Amino acid sequence: MQFKFFFSEAVNSLFKNWVMSVAAIVTVLVSMFLLGIVMILYFNVEDVIKDLRDKLEIEVFIKNTATQDEINQLGEEIQAMPEVKTVYFVSKEEALDRMRESLGENTDILDAMSGNPLPASYEIALKDPEDIRMVAERFFDNPIVDNTPGSDPPDGVKYGAETSERVLRFTTMLLIGLTSFVALLTVASVLLISNTIRLSIFARRREIEIMRLVGATNWFIRWPYVLEGIFTGVMGATVAAVLIILSNNMFSNYIRENIVWLAVQDIPILWMTVIVIGGGAIVGALGSGMALRRFLKV
């Protein structure tokens, strides 16, 4: 192993074939940058989606006829369910307060009401929102739960049947879609980068042929090219990482200033950088290695 020689060969080659080096670096840069941007998007959307899903909850309305014991017992049963994350009891009074609040100044309606017709309820948040239908169904036949018979799903157990299905499906699809896009982009990046590296090695096939003819072993030929591929990958990826970080900062600042309510996920920047640069190095090395196979006839 003549590491110093291979190293200087790789560096020289980068400079001597600068047209091809620049082309390859630009390709790495562009594809990695795209990938990074989409990954940031992915992180953010994933976060928003999690938020959204966490907000899906079951409301169990309790008949006015239920006794305090029955209510407490139901609460304990709910608490004991393994799928349940949190339970919150809304008394009749709290329900009325909430309604008043939501009506704002238009309290004419409430003033016109006699007494408090609103039922008490349990608000249940689940560990996994996908279980929402299953858990909700457990209350359909409960005697103290205010189920309006015949309607399906029973109105007494509110779990936003339609809405939650929509939200679940939509977010699932969004996640699948985004994940596929990230996967697609990853494949595309690898394809584009190894493509460019292949071209740049193809352009030097005579050189490789000569090296073979003067008695260089395959690994002796390969090392400098693989190192060159790694350098190319690292250089492109480093610039890409810098650009990604800059755009992420710009982007999240913009959102923080303009859309205060939208949570901006703090991306694990260090990890991203490591992954992007490491990925660049690996793709560069593999790209060179694969491209060489053809000319080394291994």
Added chain:
Amino acid sequence: MQFKFFFSEAVNSLFKNWVMSVAAIVTVLVSMFLLGIVMILYFNVEDVIKDLRDKLEIEVFIKNTATQDEINQLGEEIQAMPEVKTVYFVSKEEALDRMRESLGENTDILDAMSGNPLPASYEIALKDPEDIRMVAERFFDNPIVDNTPGSDPPDGVKYGAETSERVLRFTTMLLIGLTSFVALLTVASVLLISNTIRLSIFARRREIEIMRLVGATNWFIRWPYVLEGIFTGVMGATVAAVLIILSNNMFSNYIRENIVWLAVQDIPILWMTVIVIGGGAIVGALGSGMALRRFLKV
């Protein structure tokens, strides 16, 4: 002009340098495919956003003390405003019906109400949702409009102040974001494609030098390469277009089956195809042309 010769030169070159041709075609294919997918996304999101924005409307609640004449006059005034697209009058009865409907089976509240406390209102849709605040403000001082003084924005004129601002900002940002991404991807595609073509011409610089030395004019040299670039672009783009159409169909079928309520925009497929293929041809031609400049020293 020896078109036949140039044509056969270009075709031969495509086959003889098939490694480089495949590389270039793959690059066109991949970048154009990505671009197409993102453009489809763009179309769909743009559509959803339009829908969402169109749903933003102003509700003008009318005091119970207003006379029918005053109400009619207000209606005409609204109709006359240039920003207004449609106006819809909601009578007190319709308001009650709507409330009853939205409450579902929980009509206890309504039963508890005496008479009809709900006000009549005008629902106004605007041509450009961005004008919503401006238009809404015109009603703040109107004597027959039920403005609760002191509250800001007045409750009588409902235009979802906070919500509409949010929706407007969010959608605007989404549009800007997506548009920038499409622009970014377009630039990236052009960069990647011309990069690959530049490399493949760089690999043949000796060939070009020889042509110059035996007395070929610059255009005589250039034509076959430019044609080759066009063919490369068209081939890559055609495959990309086919893949885009296929994925679009799959994608929209999936959505139609799974998420019935989400409108799937029918993409103007023909136009997309024309644009993608035309774009491929242009980028191919320009890529070759630019790459040659260096070696033709023009």
Added chain:
Amino acid sequence: MIKFENVTKHYDMGNVGLQDVNVHIERGEFAFLVGHSGSGKSTFIRLILKELEPNEGTVTVAGRNLQRMRRSAVPYHRRNIGCVFQDFKLLPNKTVADNVAYSLRVTNQPARAIRRKVPEILQLVGLGEKMNNLPDELSAGEQQRVSVARAFVNHPSLLVADEPTGNLDPDTSVGIMQLLYRINRTGTTVLMATHDREMVDKMRKRVIALEGGRIIRDEDKGLYR
């Protein structure tokens, strides 16, 4: 036909190509360019083709000052010169026939004429059988003969040949020399850089000898020495 006036060509790295060269080759002449390896013969020829620019002095070919020639006129200038390159300079992706045809195509000759002339000239250099081979599939001497054929096919008024027989055996060399001689007899000016002592001594034509980029000898009916 060819006039060098005080021509100096220095390469980067301080390599001397030509140094203060003055020479005049008349229309219809046959001249040999001789000299040691690295003495500047190829540099001389590349200046005629305007492949290089001199640092000083002017090169005039067929009455036209190359240093004042517009860039767009260069291809037309080169079409009037048939050139055999020392490293052949064949287009690697074209068959032998297409390589030769290319220099007819650039002058927009009709396809009929091309189909007639190309096999004719290839026969002449003994490559009738290899018309459809690629340059890579030829021996070095065969490639050299393709380069020779390409230089002839256009019937240029000036023929410059850089070592056109370096990779040829004596018999084949004589054949090529006879061809050059015949072409010269039809009025074409011929300038040939060569190391072939036998040939030069036999032909007794004008000999221009270079050494270190300078002309050290210029004799009519000279010998290689």
Added chain:
Amino acid sequence: MIKFENVTKHYDMGNVGLQDVNVHIERGEFAFLVGHSGSGKSTFIRLILKELEPNEGTVTVAGRNLQRMRRSAVPYHRRNIGCVFQDFKLLPNKTVADNVAYSLRVTNQPARAIRRKVPEILQLVGLGEKMNNLPDELSAGEQQRVSVARAFVNHPSLLVADEPTGNLDPDTSVGIMQLLYRINRTGTTVLMATHDREMVDKMRKRVIALEGGRIIRDEDKGLYR
């Protein structure tokens, strides 16, 4: 040292490279390979290097049957052969010195030895001044001499040279021939394909003549004819 047994090499397109060749070159011999352009000399040499595989027959070099040699052993085989290529085969992105050094580097020689040997051998072929030029910046003859230097530098036990003086003037050629002769005297087997009649006739060594891929003559102390 070199043994061809019933070797036939046909290229695609029906071109005949070699046809039923039987020849044996002993260790320490000096042999010329002559023949017309396209007669199969380079094919012969490329078979020795295992750059090509014969269609039939076997090539044995230094006692090893090349057709049975494992792929991974080929580089080691080639290191024992110094080869001057007809088209030089220099690495275009390396300076003259680095080109020569490369064939030392592949054998893992220490940097000190490389720094000593390379200038020495380049001086020997008259390129002491051009060490740091790229091949593109050299005249054809100079490139050829770099190829010669690279073949020598390793002190191989077999030296094959494909027309090593094709681009050299007679004086320089003589210098190179003397070098080859000296090397042969130290025990190295030398096989040289050439068109240089003068040289062959002066040296009076073994001459193997090819024609159309067949050996038509094989004489000790022969002439070019």
